[in-house]
Amino acid sequence: MKSLLLLIAVFLVASISAFANDKVSLQLLWKHQFEFAGFYMAKEKGFYTQAGLDVEIKEFNYGINIVDDVLSGVSDVGVGRSSLVLEKLKGKDIVLLSAIYQSSPYVLISKQRPDLLNIEDFKNKKIMLSDDTALVASILSMMKTKDIKPSDYTEVPHSFNINDLVHDKVDLMTTYLSNEPFHMIEAGAGFKVFDPKDYGFDFYADIVFTSKNYLDSNPKKVENFHSATLKGWEYAFSHIEESVEIIFKKYNSQNKSKEALFYEANILKELAYKGEAKFGNINEVRIQEIANIYKLLGFTNKSDTYLSGLIYEPYDLFNILKKIFTLKLILSVTGIILFIYLMSIYKQYILKIENKNLEKIVNEKTKELQKYNEKLEKQKELYDLVFEKASGGVLLIDPKNNKFIECNDQVVELLNAKSKEDVLNRHPSELSPEFQPDGQRSDEKADAVIKLAMELGTYSFEWLHKRVTGEEFWAEIILTKIAIDTNDMLYVTWKDINEKKQVQQELQKSKNTLQLLNENLEEKIKERTRELENALNVKSNFLANMSHEIRTPLNGIVGFVDILYKNETDDAKKDKLQIIKKSSDLLLSIINDILDFSKIESKKLLIESVPIDTIEIFKHITELFFDNAKEKEICIVLNIDKDLPKKTLGDATRLKQVFSNILSNAIKFANEGTNIVVNVKYLSDSNKLYCEVIDSGIGIEPSRIEFIYNSFEQADSSVSRSYGGTGLGLAISKTLVELMGGNIGVESELGVGSKFYFTVALHEVIPDITAKPYVSEQNKKLSAKVLIVEDNKTNQLLLELLLEELNLDSDIANDGIEAIEMLKTNRYDLVLMDENMPNMSGLEATRVIRTTKYGKDVPIIAVTANALKDDKNKFIQNGMNDYLSKPIDVKKFKQILYRYL
Template sequence: MDTVSVTGRLARTAPTVALIVGAALAADYVLNVLIRGVPADFTPMTTVIIASVVATPLAYWLHSQRLRLEELRDALSVSLESKQKAVEEAQEALAKYREADRLYRLLGDNLTDHVALWSPKGERIYSSPSIERISGYGAEEFLRLPPQAMVSKADFGRVQKIIRGLTPGGAPVSADYECVRKDGSVIWLESTYSLLGDGSGILLVTSRDITERKRLELDIAKALELAEAASAAKSDFLANMTHELRTPLTAIIGFAEVLRRSRRLDETAARQAGHILDASNTLLSVVNDVLDFSRLEAAGLELDPAPFDPAAMASSCAALVEERADAKGLTVVVEACDTIAPMNLDGSRLSQVLLNFLSNAVKFTARGGITVRLCQTVEGDQALLRAEVIDTGIGVAAENREAIFDRFSQADAAVSRRFGGTGLGLAISRRIIEHMGGRIGVDSVEGEGSTFWFEVRGPLADAPAAPAESVEPLNAEAGVRLLLVEDNAVNRELVKAMLEPFGVVVETANDGVAGVEAMRQGEFDLVLMDVQMPVKDGLTATREIRALEGARGAATPIIAMTANVLPEQVANCLAAGMDDHLGKPISPSKLLEAVARWAGRSHAA
């Protein structure tokens, strides 16, 4: 103990020493003076000295003990406060634990998903009560089931393979499988497997009942299958109807063309034959529109971009309607900006749209003229092409301008009765332009005229390849020997009437079997082959003919002449070994051009 501490403690014991000394003086005085009556024996100084000597150590000791007791008291008080605080904290933690345990149990008891823990040995060590709702087994009962219970051997093996591939703390993996409930009913479960990352090797599995979802998936799959079947049936119906409509139109249009060109008819009969031909072509246009729109709805639109010249396209389309326009006293003018560069787009589709605009302009214009206007804005290696067809016709009312681009829609019933038509042309045009990422519309003043326009953007291209050299026309000295395989007698007569005046010798076969036999017995420069025939169809007959010619090292050109004109049908013809395709109804000019192009040709088998 240091000197300062001792000195301080002695100073604090002075009052006690003074009290003891005072008590000793009082006792000496009372004893010697008051009781004994001997004042001489009262010695205050001696008493003070003796009392001080005795009292000082005693007071010091008493004060030290009191200080120790105070320190013990303070330490005990601190200890009691610490213990009280620890008890309170323990009670608070216990309350929180009990609340958490209650909430976890409440959560476990009310989970719709099942939670299970598996030991590294593959034993169930926990199952949430929701298992009873899912499987019919109670939690304790479920824990006693073997691992492979409720699932098939194949599913159990698949799940085990998933578990073996897990890594501790890694991403969970899910699997769907069928499960047999306690009552024997079958449900679908989706389970997610994960290994805990604490090194315990415990497997956590969460499972949920997805029976309703699976039922919906199966219903959707069934509905999709039915929709695909309906689409296939629609395509089959479309193909059959196309064939059935085009087959009689072949005879009607073909013989009308033959009669119109005949010099043996008088003026009235020739005019009537022309009316038949015009009406037949109108009917063919309707069939083509319905076929085209149905094809767009069923299979979408496939574009075939290639370099093309927009100016040449506009001129070609204008030339196609020029004869009809002249008949109505209308002029058709093509205007173009300074320079129209070639572009890489589907030129045939754009021609289809522009020709539809022009056909409508001729149909709905009684006097005045029609102007085709092209403009192009070049932006780097891209260009924006705008095409307009301006007429002086009946115009379109403001409330009908958007509706005319809908299918089966015209401006109003009066227009439909007066001018006819299916109302599909503009709907097809809009689908084509929008599929190209472009815009299409109409500006019109009713009674004054309309401007139908479209805008498409595409890359610039080099000049398109020059057209192939024109084919030399047939003449009577050509000596072409042709085999016509056709089951329809009227069509056989029509083809002979079209070709024989040009020196083509036509031999006929009325089905595929007869066609193969004719090729086996003789030699021909060319074969015109129908596709849909009894006994043996044209595709099978073509394959057999190609097999016969295989040993010769050369093959006779075979042209499909059929009402099967859908893209996939044309592809089937080429895949069977045919060289070209002519769609019915037959155009006399296209037939003569095809015969002239292929007659006398042969190619490697």
């Protein structure tokens, strides 16, 4: 017997050597990775060469259609998916050689989340699916078992980037169990796998196939390739470490790490050797199950006869030997006789083996048939679950006549019918009112939506139905095209949404009512806003007039007090005059605070952005308060940061006002004989000015700190009685600081002292420019004639006295009309023009004067009790050169005269 086998082996070797070096091209279905390790090992370990083959392994490129390439001869053999069953049903003449993986690694994964534990949780989620419908067939089937429809979730085009799942751009993503989960583990992200095979949808993966034409023309070559390939795969899975090393060095176009390749190898090995099936085996029953799934999903309606010849059956040893001996033993009659003799003995031996194998195959087929019957029973249970036990109404429509041919009991209940006979063989319009709410006839509209659903594959809409009892109700309808045997049907789901519609209608009524109320409320708000704006304007005008009326007599008081104080030699009288001066200054401060508060309320307070000298501002204001501090034996220490920009853009007046308010308060509340420290810094990181004023005064009670910035509020009710003030200074300062891009704050301890601080934005730093030399006013001598235009006798006398001190001549005009006449006949070097006068105002007189030849160049200075910033702009726009506010500050008065004379 051993001799016979040796002789057979000799003939086999001779046969193989006769077909050595036959070229075979193999097209992979993706880029190089461990998924194709068996092909690489068959080539690298020489299994293909031993089989007399020269195999070219071609990596996948985008745009390739593997099935078409194999059928057209571009490639001899290809690697495909279970969708090859669908290709066969479509009439493509292909043959499946072996299935490398008994189960597909294609799954749906999500991050580990409490709201994604079951398939029912897919509703209202974003799912990234491949656009290859045949590939996702198992995924769709799995979701369908839990009644998850495409309308229940948002489908997102596949980006093939696992980071989209890691960073929550999508909720679920179709991936390969052997690849993407490794990257999830690398990223430290927990994940959950939804595997179709756990729900009975177990597809093959990486099926090696060729065309029937190629098989018929090259049966020996196909057989050699088939056996060498399986040998390569078994070697790859039994030598994973060696295989990974070869792939990493030679077949790693994706630059995968060794860890990733090892992870892929271990997952795929489990899928390749799953169950009791022989490695690479393709089972007819499973192929039939896969075909049925494609039919249920509506991908095809072809009969099972199209699957004939799909699975490859290797030539048995008898046929091989017969062909070998037919070719080789013609050389000798003796060889032929010997071959016949040997074959007769061998045939008997084979028959014994085949009988045993046949018995084994019958047993296996019996087991497979039993499993198939069990699976059919499960599918029947699934049908009952989906159809009969569905929570809503389910029907079938025959698109040939658009009538119901099947329904479940829920439909009978929804329609208040007695039995299914009241529903079946009826057109949908027969269970509907004659017209739908949009005015279309129910029969015409039903035919239209059925046609549309057949074209689109699925279609959802709302429909007004009618129960058998005549009562109308709203239903949400979903039509889905399915294939049953070879016929197309429409699978219909009904959901009663009558209550939802009623709620929507009530909500719409409420929305309309609310909209009407909002419109009325908006109109009332606009009307109230107009009233408030008018009231604020009236208030602003009143305060402006009040300011004018108070400043005019105050101008006389302050002016004559200054004159009397300067000429008085009696110290006691000088003290009394100083008290009058301080009281006047306090009254003027109160008027200014009220005017600023009025402008804040009416939102008319504006901030200038002009070049200012920041350092000079703080020095100047500090010097102004030296005398006040000296009276209480208080020392003011001023520290200015050397990095503080000297020149910047800002509002000098408002910056002075804020600093003056805070420094004045510090002096007011500081204890006698103490120090006040002023620190001015430059915050380079935020480009802001920072100022803090620290005193050791009475401090503020913690519970009152939050109220000190409120209008007309002070830290304590006794403060205004003891120290005076309106309670507006800090409120105004807070608003001014915020308008200048900063903030204000305080730190205080009762009985110890306070630190007030504020910041101001420095929007644009201006390079320091050396100032022009200052010429002292005392060194200038004036010689000029001035026209005083003023209706108030007190103010006339005050201005005359001030001009006499400077040895200046003056004339007086009582109103604008007199001023115009006097300018016609006299030459004046400067005009001091009151703004508010009877007969003709100062503004009107100025406009007239500027139109005459005698008055177009003479400097005109407004002397006015209207001290608002808008008033200043108004004076300039009407032809005046500058302005002095009442009460007149003697120093500013002199500065104006020196400037224009």
